[in-house]
Amino acid sequence: MASTDPLAAKPADPLAAKPADPLAAKPADPLELDAVGQAELVRRRAISPLELLDLAIARIEKLNRALNAVIHEHFERARREAAGVLPDGPFRGVPFLLKDLGGGNAAGDPIHWGTRFLRDAGYRATSTSYLVEKFRAAGLVVAGRTNVPELGAWTTTEPAAYGPTRNPWDASRSSGGSSGGAAAAVAARMVAMAHASDGGGSIRNPASQCGLVGLKPSRGRISLGPDLGESWAGLVFEFAVTRSVRDAAALLDAVAGNMPGDPYTANRPARPFESEADAGPGPLRIGVWTDLPGAVHPDCVAAAREAARLLEGLGHAVEDARPEALGDEALMQPIVRVIASAQARSIGRFERELGRPLGPEDMDCDNWAVTEIGRQTSASQYLEAVEELHRFSRRVGAWWAQGFDLLVTPTLPEPPPPLGELVPDPASPLRGFLRSGALTPFLIPFNITGQPAASLPLHWSAQGLPIGVQLVAGFGREDVLIRVAAQLEEERPWAQRRPPILV
Numbered sequence: 001m002a003s004t005d006p007l008a009a010k011p012a013d014p015l016a017a018k019p020a021d022p023l024a025a026k027p028a029d030p031l032e033l034d035a036v037g038q039a040e041l042v043r044r045r046a047i048s049p050l051e052l053l054d055l056a057i058a059r060i061e062k063l064n065r066a067l068n069a070v071i072h073e074h075f076e077r078a079r080r081e082a083a084g085v086l087p088d089g090p091f092r093g094v095p096f097l098l099k100d101l102g103g104g105n106a107a108g109d110p111i112h113w114g115t116r117f118l119r120d121a122g123y124r125a126t127s128t129s130y131l132v133e134k135f136r137a138a139g140l141v142v143a144g145r146t147n148v149p150e151l152g153a154w155t156t157t158e159p160a161a162y163g164p165t166r167n168p169w170d171a172s173r174s175s176g177g178s179s180g181g182a183a184a185a186v187a188a189r190m191v192a193m194a195h196a197s198d199g200g201g202s203i204r205n206p207a208s209q210c211g212l213v214g215l216k217p218s219r220g221r222i223s224l225g226p227d228l229g230e231s232w233a234g235l236v237f238e239f240a241v242t243r244s245v246r247d248a249a250a251l252l253d254a255v256a257g258n259m260p261g262d263p264y265t266a267n268r269p270a271r272p273f274e275s276e277a278d279a280g281p282g283p284l285r286i287g288v289w290t291d292l293p294g295a296v297h298p299d300c301v302a303a304a305r306e307a308a309r310l311l312e313g314l315g316h317a318v319e320d321a322r323p324e325a326l327g328d329e330a331l332m333q334p335i336v337r338v339i340a341s342a343q344a345r346s347i348g349r350f351e352r353e354l355g356r357p358l359g360p361e362d363m364d365c366d367n368w369a370v371t372e373i374g375r376q377t378s379a380s381q382y383l384e385a386v387e388e389l390h391r392f393s394r395r396v397g398a399w400w401a402q403g404f405d406l407l408v409t410p411t412l413p414e415p416p417p418p419l420g421e422l423v424p425d426p427a428s429p430l431r432g433f434l435r436s437g438a439l440t441p442f443l444i445p446f447n448i449t450g451q452p453a454a455s456l457p458l459h460w461s462a463q464g465l466p467i468g469v470q471l472v473a474g475f476g477r478e479d480v481l482i483r484v485a486a487q488l489e490e491e492r493p494w495a496q497r498r499p500p501i502l503v
Contacts, residue, residue: 049141052094064190069181069182070144070185070190071144073144075143091254092138096193099148099181099182101114102228106125114159146165148177153367154366157178169210169465176208179206192243195239200335201443204454217452239255249482253272286308286407289322290409292442293327297414304410306459308408311488343367396449397474422436451473452472456469
């Protein structure tokens with residue numbers, strides 16, 4: 001009897017390219033390919049967009065009960081789109097997921113920011129972000145939306161509104177946050193890549209915890225418009241999590257670019273970012289930073305040190321060096337003031353749109369406390385905090401101006417924490433907030449400076465948990481970042497590593 005499993009291999013399309021081409025016939029599981037590979041299958045007509053989408057939907061339906069990564073399904077609409085005429089972009093017909101937060105706005109779609117109050121109100125976006133328009137123009141087919149922590153505020157994805165997203169490598173562990181749903185979905189091969197955003201490490205953190213590539217671009221590289229010019233005083237960045245470096249580079253080509261009225265811009269690249277993945281970086285001067293005032297887990301130190309030895313073996317000059325300003329604990333106060341002020345502003349906007357006040361019963365205890373801090377912060381205090389962050393950026397940027405090309409760090413100071421450990425607790429106000437912050441010391445400095453940074457899945461612990469390594473380049477130098485990341489991917493390939501949930 002013929003198999004009815006939608007994930008099973010189907011007969012080769014008679015319109016496929018000649019068999020001598022390795023991509024001519026559809027592989028046993030196209031979902032194992034990265035997005036560039038999937039798009040190539042579609043382009044060669046080895047698989048149709050609708051067939052590919054149905055495979056992704058079947059994978060979501062099969063695994064989502066265990067992972068809780070996808071919270072809004074747009075399956076039927078996506079099927080109609082995939083069966084129709086799609087934009088002839090670089091990712092035509094490739095399934096994709098949007099994050100249930102700000103930059104994922106698509107007019108008319110539900111978007112709840114992980115909150116009960118927007119979920120219960122049946123809230124829907126009233127505008128479409130430029131980024132979502134560019135995703136669609138690239139030919140991506142949006143199949144649904146991924147889970148996020150409440151208001152996107154935590155480094156774990158465990159909102160009361162939708163429940164926890166579980167890590168595909170160990171279901172008892174966090175998948176990270178705030179792009180934890182996106183990272184879990186990509187790691188589980190539901191889709192090859194997914195929308196993500198990063199206000200304090202929220203692309204790189206879940207990428208590290210789920211064994212993915214997480215690139216945070218330079219400030220101004222991707223527009224936050226039309227609704228916003230900046231978010232969190234410039235700390236927030238939009239992009240994606242991917243399984244390969246070439247996917248990150250090709251997607252960046254598709255969505256990067258200044259839009260009219262944007263307050264920031266990054267330098268125009270000399271050539272497509274995708275071409276940088278095939279270009280050698282040449283010998284670079286690289287610093288390594290693995291120490292913090294608090295303890296760094298030995299596995300995380302080992303990951304960064306191993307990457308540094310590999311880079312040295314590839315001909316780079318590697319030394320223990322970092323900007324002196326990094327690790328400055330005095331940054332906590334201005335960061336909290338900026339984030340809290342921005343959150344208070346968001347809550348005020350939601351109150352106007354919902355037509356009612358929001359109170360402590362509408363959100364978790366720590367989000368309510370942070371909102372109150374924001375409401376009590378004066379305009380003068382806010383501007384003082386922004387000025388402090390600008391001073392920090394100049395101190396850090398001076399290190400790259402002295403001749404360094406790259407900084408290597410652990411992505412996180414510890415392996416993926418157990419679920420429940422970072423959840424706000426009414427008995428200990430702000431404990432969850434501070435515990436979340438403890439995961440960001442290697443991450444948030446580069447939200448402040450606006451530099452491009454990427455987490456790469458270069459290490460796994462003895463327990464089988466992914467441990468990411470972060471690379472940071474000078475402002476606007478995604479080209480350097482992509483070249484080195486591709487070099488490391490070639491030396492220590494990770495594509496064949498599959499989480500236990502897929503076994």
